[in-house]
Amino acid sequence: MDGVLADVYAHFICLERELYGLNINLADLNGIPESEATPHYHRLVHSEGFFRNVPPIGGSVEAVRMLNEQHRVFIVSAATEFPRSLSEKHHWLNEHFPFISWQQMIFCGDKSVVKGDVMIDDYFKNLDFFAGRQKILFTQPHNAQMDNKDCIRVNGWDEILKLLATR
Amino acid sequence: MDGVLADVYAHFICLERELYGLNINLADLNGIPESEATPHYHRLVHSEGFFRNVPPIGGSVEAVRMLNEQHRVFIVSAATEFPRSLSEKHHWLNEHFPFISWQQMIFCGDKSVVKGDVMIDDYFKNLDFFAGRQKILFTQPHNAQMDNKDCIRVNGWDEILKLLATR
Numbered sequence: 001m002d003g004v005l006a007d008v009y010a011h012f013i014c015l016e017r018e019l020y021g022l023n024i025n026l027a028d029l030n031g032i033p034e035s036e037a038t039p040h041y042h043r044l045v046h047s048e049g050f051f052r053n054v055p056p057i058g059g060s061v062e063a064v065r066m067l068n069e070q071h072r073v074f075i076v077s078a079a080t081e082f083p084r085s086l087s088e089k090h091h092w093l094n095e096h097f098p099f100i101s102w103q104q105m106i107f108c109g110d111k112s113v114v115k116g117d118v119m120i121d122d123y124f125k126n127l128d129f130f131a132g133r134q135k136i137l138f139t140q141p142h143n144a145q146m147d148n149k150d151c152i153r154v155n156g157w158d159e160i161l162k163l164l165a166t167r
Numbered sequence: 168m169d170g171v172l173a174d175v176y177a178h179f180i181c182l183e184r185e186l187y188g189l190n191i192n193l194a195d196l197n198g199i200p201e202s203e204a205t206p207h208y209h210r211l212v213h214s215e216g217f218f219r220n221v222p223p224i225g226g227s228v229e230a231v232r233m234l235n236e237q238h239r240v241f242i243v244s245a246a247t248e249f250p251r252s253l254s255e256k257h258h259w260l261n262e263h264f265p266f267i268s269w270q271q272m273i274f275c276g277d278k279s280v281v282k283g284d285v286m287i288d289d290y291f292k293n294l295d296f297f298a299g300r301q302k303i304l305f306t307q308p309h310n311a312q313m314d315n316k317d318c319i320r321v322n323g324w325d326e327i328l329k330l331l332a333t334r
Contacts, residue, residue, distance in 0.1 A: 087253050106273065107274045
């Protein structure tokens with residue numbers, strides 16, 4: 001969800017400016033771990049409303065709507081680390097992805113227990129344990145300088161749709 | 168979680184008496200679907216605090232503590248149907264099963280996406296889609312008159328410990 005559907009970096013950058021007067025450039029964050037990318041990361045992710053108010057990643061809503069018509073789609077989100085995020089993420093999905101039913105939502109801590117054919121994620125720590133046939137890495141600053149031959153890197157939802165259409 | 172770790176029937180029966188003055192006998196509920204077992208089911212499961220205050224099933228805490236020392240345990244709960252239950256179930260696990268970390272919690276709507284070796288559940292609808300080597304049905308009134316040769320029925324956590332110890 002975060003970093004694939006939810007544009008957490010845009011949210012971090014806006015909140016750092018709004019709340020702390022800091023100007024942070026997305027391009028400067030390449031290669032930095034997400035939790036160290038902005039100075040108030042920990043305060044922000046534990047604050048009320050953080051996950052409820054994050055903007056969707058461009059193109060994600062329409063792309064998932066299309067995929068959802070042809071495939072069995074599940075939204076798997078690492079949410080149990082931040083208990084407050086559970087209901088916020090549930091409401092967020094209902095608002096931005098109303099075509100995703102409660103049966104399609106999975107809030108967990110460790111994605112290695114989930115099975116499927118295709119996984120799209122921004123972390124190798126999740127993709128590495130996936131046993132399905134295709135692992136798609138969604139580019140985010142924290143993974144920009146990493147590589148793994150088992151995964152196909154995409155830079156946006158348009159690329160995902162092309163990739164899955166040609167399968 | 169419900170019907171395996173959380174004694175929802177005991178909770179239903181107590182709340183029906185406390186709130187509505189109804190005396191319901193557990194033995195009379197055999198074979199009745201859970202949602203029809205007590206008259207105020209829908210009101211109760213949607214009420215604030217329902218999932219937070221359910222008592223643990225006898226023996227479950229000690230049994231899961233022991234299993235957790237020897238196996239990779241995940242608590243998989245159908246929770247996204249009742250959004251309020253998400254944080255309540257998270258807090259409930261932290262209170263009664265403090266040795267279960269956030270990495271071991273999975274709140275979902277459809278358990279068919281979860282993989283593992285052994286599944287313990289009180290519903291065939293969950294066990295039927297499990298691809299692991301052992302499916303254990305935990306007896307509850309709603310499943311008392313059903314059977315499935317792929318599943319081993321147990322009537323309590325003592326039986327689960329014996330079963331898994333002899334494997």
